[in-house]
Amino acid sequence: MPPISAPRPGPRPRPRAASLPHGPRPAARFAALAAAAALALAATGCGGSSSGGSGGKGETLNLIAMSPPASLDPAKANVGSDNWFVNLAYDSLIHREASGKLVPGLAVMWGYVGNGNTDFELTLREGAVFADGTPVTAQAVAASLDYTRKNGLNVSWLSAIESVTATGPLTIRIHCASANPILPDLFTQVTMAGSVVSPAGLADPAKMGTQSYGSGPYVLDGKATVTGDHYTYTPNPKYWDPSKIKWKKVVVKVVPNPQSALQAVKTGQADALAIGPNQVDAAKSGGLEITKTPAVLMGVNLADRAGTVAKPLSDVRVRQALNHAIDRDAINKALFQGYAQSTTQVSLPGLDGFSAETDKRYPYDPAKAKKLLADAGYPNGFSFPMETQNLLGIDLVTQAVVEQWKQIGVRAEVTTDTTVGQWLGNATSKKFPVLGFGYGGIPTYMLSLDWMLPHATAFNPYASEDPELTRRLAAAAAVPAEQQPALYQEAMRYAVDQAWFVATSRIDGIYAFNPKKLSGFTTGTGYLPDVAWDTTPA
Known part of the structure; x- marks a missing residue:
């Protein structure tokens, strides 16, 4: 486990429930582009699913991805193409809504300290635990952030960070050698830099390929998962907000043919997917709704x-x-x-x-x-x-x-x-x-x-x-x-x-979806449809 820096004294941060009026699209890296331009993802509501508005849960949400994840390790996953695989099981410090607003996740308060955008503090949610029952403490979060900034796929985005310090049981100080003005955006579920890994996961990162070590609304069911083919997630009974869990099961199936995925949505076997311009007419003719950004x-x-x-x-x-x-x-x-x-x-x-x-x-x-x-x-x-x-x-x-x-x-x-x-x-x-x-x-x-x-x-x-x-x-x-x-x-x-x-x-x-089966399947600049929190049975 990476060492934790000694506490650094300093003033409290300015409270912020939102950051810059924008957020990163998944990607800057080639993998992020691939997700936005060619990702074909479909969500299927199988069996009888009750309305999310009534407080019930849908039976099974089946997601179709064009390719298997580069990694289930949040630090090494591709922004864009792997978000669904990660976000189901790993809570982020800050959550980004489709509107661009940043709202509390594992962190309930955050902000820059002083001038220059070099020092940043977070206050964590009380009572949150990882799926294995381990408390989400400042020390655990600091260790996870240190791991990500040193081992992540997009380390350049975090390259300004010089130290991550647990300053109290639920408070963290981040010091940057040079200005980094978008730490709140980086710590959302979109970029996954703030997707927190438990101490057990950090102790043996290789296991994150077949098991999940997060505090998210779902956990990976290894017995019902075949790497490269399908990934099954079940509700996390220890999640801090049970109302966020909308489905009794989520299955992500790898289907590389986008035409097959669109056909599945048109025939009612699936509910939503990302499409190319040449598929728009076919999607509309099948009664699907189009959203684009x-x-x-x-x-x-x-x-x-x-x-x-x-x-x-x-x-x-x-x-x-x-x-x-x-x-x-x-x-x-x-x-x-x-x-x-x-x-x-x-x-x-x-x-x-x-x-x-x-x-x-x-x-x-x-x-x-x-x-x-x-x-x-x-x-x-x-x-x-x-x-x-x-x-x-x-x-x-x-x-x-x-x-x-x-x-x-x-x-x-x-x-x-x-x-x-x-x-x-x-x-x-x-x-x-x-x-x-x-x-x-x-x-x-x-x-x-x-x-x-x-x-x-x-x-x-x-x-x-x-x-x-x-x-x-x-x-x-x-x-x-x-x-x-x-x-x-x-x-x-x-x-x-x-x-x-x-x-x-x-x-x-461009996304096409069946509005009769799904609600909350939305997108925006720098935002992919959020199946962990927002996508619910219609």
């Missing part, structure tokens, strides 16, 4: 901003020319059938870095693109190697961009990856100055760790550095929540002006 960003990343491999990219005029050469509206109409909007930024409406005017920074203007290239010394264009991936339609966007670049004399030799492993290897190899991308919408602080700050990642493989951009991001991270959106929007506009990328598409995450 902006979820995924796609385009091309001009990663080699210093011109290490492709010298022309070191000139901002060249990068701007590559933006003006793109007819975004034509691409989105052809590829996404009305379920995508044109954009030039890497943020979504409702997130702190988004501003509507930034969407229009680079109107389609091939003549201007050619002039910019000529002014930069490349009147006949240039060529370079490029990487993309054939997952989720990213390669289709890449192909469309490459074809339009040909009209201004720019030629790309494209390598297309077929697996996530190939993508990670090629994206970080520094062999490809330009990369096709898909990315989930998340707060700018989290996004900056992947894209904008000078350390190597799959989205900034050359560790590009712009001191002015770094300064703007640091300033935004250190101010109170109400001041952050304006500063983050300025930082995003600056990055777009510097043309670090060619964003093209803001794609909707």
